[in-house]
Amino acid sequence: MATREFRAFAATLLLVDIAGSALGAERFEIGRPATEAEIAAWNIDIDRDGRKLPAGHGSVAHGREVFEAQCASCHGQKGEGDTGEQLAGGQGTLASAKPVKTVGSFWPYAPTLFDYIRRAMPMNAPQSLSDGDVYAVSGYVLYLNGLAVENAVFDAKSLAAIRMPNRDGFVPDPRPDVKP
Amino acid sequence: MSDNDTTIPARRRFLVQSAAAAVGAVAGTAHAEEAAPPGIPDWMRAPGADVGSQTYGTPSRFEAGLTRNVPKGLKQYTSASSRSPLQDLDGILTPNGLFYERHHGGIPDIDPAKHRLLIHGLVERPLILTMEDIRRFPSESHIYFLECSGNPGFEAIKGKTASDLVGLVSCAEWTGVRLATVLREAGLRPEAQWVVAEGADAAALTRSIPLAKCLDDALLVYSQNGERLRPQQGYPLRVLLPGFEGNMNVKWLRRLNVSAEPAYSREETSKYTDLMPDGTARQFTFVMEAKSIITRPSGTQRITAGFHEITGIAWTGRGRIRGVQVTTDGGKTWQEAMLQEPVLNRALTRFRLSWTWDGTPTTIASRAIDETGYVQPSFEDLTAVRGLKSFYHNNAVVPWRIAADGEVANGYA
Incomplete structure (x- = not known):
């Protein structure tokens, strides 16, 4: 962990500790307990390391079918972008005068791809794809970026194992950074 | 007469x-x-409309031109934004119907009776709350600004009006419950460090909020300027994080997942991160830094020689505005503007300066200084550090050029 990141982290811990002890006192007995089943039905959050990825699997080949049927009309046949964002290409451009931010060039974690596609895509019918279809489409988008082979099959383990090219491309907020 | x-x-x-x-x-x-x-005008010669002829009042028909500034010709309007007409507004509160919009999956039509908030993750007692439940908690009202992080992008500074340039900022009085109060009800476990908020929209928009902010001034809001939130602002429930970039203030809130780590969601990795010239991207850039803009006279307006009150708005995500300086000579000299009281924490602050234009072409601009001593930078100083590709968090000074004929235009263009 970078020094600055660690300092911010330590400061947060301290704050939470102080607030946490002060917060222990008052409760209003409002609301009802949520059951494990309810939480499981609602919670679709995936972490960056893929530990929360669900069961199921999907192939790049099936991903191509789903993509062409449901994604290509906005994102283009090869993820080149249209009304939807460009998904493929751009690797090596981030430090150039014309950076192209795509899944392959910019996204730091492959499990985030699963998280986002499952919760928000396709834009006209979000949360309509099965987990297997989401694995498949995630895999196909990785394939379009040269990050997966054509006969690959993705599941929780193999998707989490993908190391995205820009994984280490993010830095903490240094602001204020402009002095008068 | x-x-x-x-x-x-x-x-x-x-x-x-x-x-x-x-x-x-x-x-x-x-x-x-x-x-x-x-x-004796016509409207004095006969009774006007009946009491209650409008059960929910609307502006005069002569103000029909006062609308949100909706960009034309976008590829799609599901994930897009519209701007507040800053140049036509007075004071510091934005009328609810003119509050800026930024949606990522359209505006959901939510029945509050069917809406629930789930709080789970690193809590002692996972909870489900109805809207009635949430309104039972002790409430607070505060006036805070809200600003989209891309207001405007570094390469989108060619707009004509104040609204075109900086219209993704608005300000309202928000009423709700402290997020800390609701988290306390669920009971935080010691490992809790972040709260992942999710909206009930078609984007299921997700942002991670540091726990320190959640326990500080964060609110769960159900009312805006005295009435229930409008659908565009998150009806029936939203997060309000004073001073933090707009999209973190998750609208249509349905779930809070208390966790040890951020979600690293799409909206905090591939979006809302600031790409620097060296190819790295700044992440978790939450605070909106001090900024101001002259709203009158401003782009597309026309002035005549003589007296003018220069007025505009200033704000900072780091607290209160300490001062606003105005130049009427293209930056050679700066004068202290008068700040309208009260100057509120993390709210818009209205500034004014009396000015007599002698009719010679010039450039006017404002720069804000906040209570931390931070000074709003020029576009040149800002981009010298960040380049032109970071898109978000452009808080540069906005210059207005005034031509000999009194026409006011974007000083960047």
């Missing part, structure tokens, strides 16, 4: 009124007697 006004023939009266309407508030080139209404 003289008594003779009533004797002006109807046709001429029509011409006079049309001329007055066409001239507008800032221009004022028509002679006063031409613009004056008749001594």
Whole structure:
């Protein structure tokens, strides 16, 4: 962990500790307990390391079918972008005068791809794809970026194992950074 | 105005009124007697509309031009934004119908009776709350600004009006419950460090909020300027994080997942991160830094030589505005503007400066200084550090160029 990141982290811990002890006192007995089943039905959050990825699997080949049927009309046949964002290409451009931010060039974690596609895509019918279809489409988008082979099959383990090219491309907020 | 006004023939009266309407508030080139209404206008000669003829009041029909600034010709309008008409607004509170919009999956039509908030993750007691439940908690009201992080992008500074340039900021009085109060109800476990908020929209928009902010001034809000949130602002429930970039203030809130780590969701990795010239991207850039803009006179308005009140708005995500300086000579000298009291924490602050324009072309601009001593930078100073590709968090000074004919235009263009 970078020094600055660690300092911010330590400061947060301290704050939470102080607030946490002060917060222990008052409760209003409002609301009802949520059951494990309810939480499981609602919670679709995936972490960056893929530990929360669900069961199921999907192939790049099936991903191509789903993509062409449901994604290509906005994102283009090869993820080149249209009304939807460009998904493929751009690797090596981030430090150039014309950076192209795509899944392959910019996204730091492959499990985030699963998280986002499952919760928000396709834009006209979000949360309509099965987990297997989401694995498949995630895999196909990785394939379009040269990050997966054509006969690959993705599941929780193999998707989490993908190391995205820009994984280490993010830095903490240094602001204020402009002095008068 | 003289008594003779009533004797002006109807046709001429029509011409006079049309001329007055066409001239507008800032221009004022028509002679006063031409613009004056008749001594006893028609609306005094018969009773007006009945009490209750509008059960939910709307602006005068003569203000029909005052609308959100919706960009034309976008590829799609599901994930897009519209801007507040800053140049036509007074004071610091944005009317609810003119509050800026930024949606990622359209505006959901939520029945509050069917809406639930789930709080789970690193909590002692996972909870489900109805809207009635949430309104039972002790409430607070605060005036805070809200600003989209890309207001405007570094390469989108060619707009004509104040709204085109900086219209993704608005300000309202928000009422709700402290997020800390609700988290306390669920009971935080010691490992808790972040709260992942999710909206009930078609984007299921997700952002991670540091726990320190959640336990500080964060609110769960259900009302805005006295009435329930509008659908565009998250009806029936949203997060409000004073001073933090707009999209973190998750609208249509349905779930809070208390966790040890951020979600690293799409909206905090591939979006809302700031790409630097060296190819790295700044992440978790939450605070909106100090900023100001002159809203009058501003782009597309026309002024005449003589007295003008320069006015505008300033704000900072780091607390209160300490001062606003205004230049009327293209940056050679800066004068201290008067701040309208009260100057509120993380709210818009209205500033004013009396000015007499001598008719020679010039450039006017404002720069804000906040209570931390931070000074709003020039575009040159800002981009010298960050380049032109970071898109978000452009808080540069906005210059307005005034031509010899009084036409006010974007000083960047």
